[in-house]
Amino acid sequence: MAESPPAPERRARHLFRASGGGIRINRRRWIRPAAIIGGSSLAGLALASWSWTIQSVDTWWSNIFANAAVVVMLLIPGELILGQVRRRVEANEVRVDTAETKAETARATADAAKQQATQTAASLEMIHQQLADRQQVELDEKVEQYRAPLTSLNRESLLEALRAAEAEGLISTAGVRAPVWETEVHYRYVIDDPKHGALSVQLEEDDGTVIFVAEWRPGVGADEFFQELVAAVRTAGHDLGTGLNLPTESVRQVLKMLEDVTVLRSQALFGHRDHLTRIIERIDGWYFTEGFILPAEDITYAIHVHRLDEMDWASHLSQKGWFTAPWSIAFARRLYGISKDGDEDE
DSSP states (O other): OOOOOOHHHHHHHHHHHHSSSSSSOOHHHHHHHHHHHHHHHHHHHHHHHHHHHHTTTOOOHHHHHHHHIIIIIHHHHHHHHHHHHHHHHHHHHHHHHHHHHHHHHHHHHHHHHHHHHHHHHHHHHHHHHHHHHHHHHHHHHHHHHHHHHHSSOOOHHHHHHHHHHHHTTTTTTTOEEEETTTTSEEEEEEEEETTOEEEEEEEEEOOOEEEEEEEEOOTOOOHHHHHHHHHHHHTOOOOOOOOTTHHHHHHHHHHHHHHHHHHTSGGGGGGGGGTTTTTEEEEEEEEESSEEEEETTTTOOOOGGGGGTTSOOHHHHHHTTTTHHHHHHHHHHOOOBBBSSSOOOO
């Protein structure tokens, strides 16, 4: 029993038979040209035969038929062939034009995509800049609220600035202090519940002992209120003389500190938000907060208040180049009520 050929071979034979035994020819395309060429050849032969037959009878007509035979046998098939060639050339030209059109379309699409990508990048950059600008405006607005009282000092503008600072956690809830120049007393600006809107200034010693309290009542002008502070400093025995007893300088110091601290805390990567908060006072290049002591020139170096009794900080800090440290550490111990040996003052 003969073995049947493998499936792939059977499939190949079937396709070969279906295609007419080999190369398939598009017969319909050649039927009309073949008929025209065949008919032209037969007509040309007939005309040539007739021309030869009457050659001896009528030479003129014989020449006419001979020329007609040439036209029919040569020119008509030639024109037919040339027509086919022209059509193929035209088809090729159309294909070339189509390919060029497609290529041009592809280039235009690529250029449009590139332009769109460029516009998108530009838009992203524009949005990026707009976001950065908006955040800068927000920071400028925060800073401006601490500058406003310098140009228009009154009770309301100062109270608004201190409220904003307390809400941001910049100053101690017990109030923020500023030194009375070249003395051992300080002004502490205190605000109570914002609903009541009370603002008072305490004249106090290093350790917070209150000497005098002046409440800035609504309707009282800045000149009248600060004159009350001038009198308080005189009464306490710390008046330095004409032109040197100026409590308004304490306002300038507090507001400048708030402006500086706002900028320092504006970016978390600066690392100042954890330590530079709830400030009691900035004096002689040092920040004194509720929990830390920080040199203004290097705020990353923070001394915990509860560690003031652990070592000789004055000597340690002086060796680091902070030569005001002996005064600052002594002042800090008085401020926080910590004696030199570490015991809290009664």
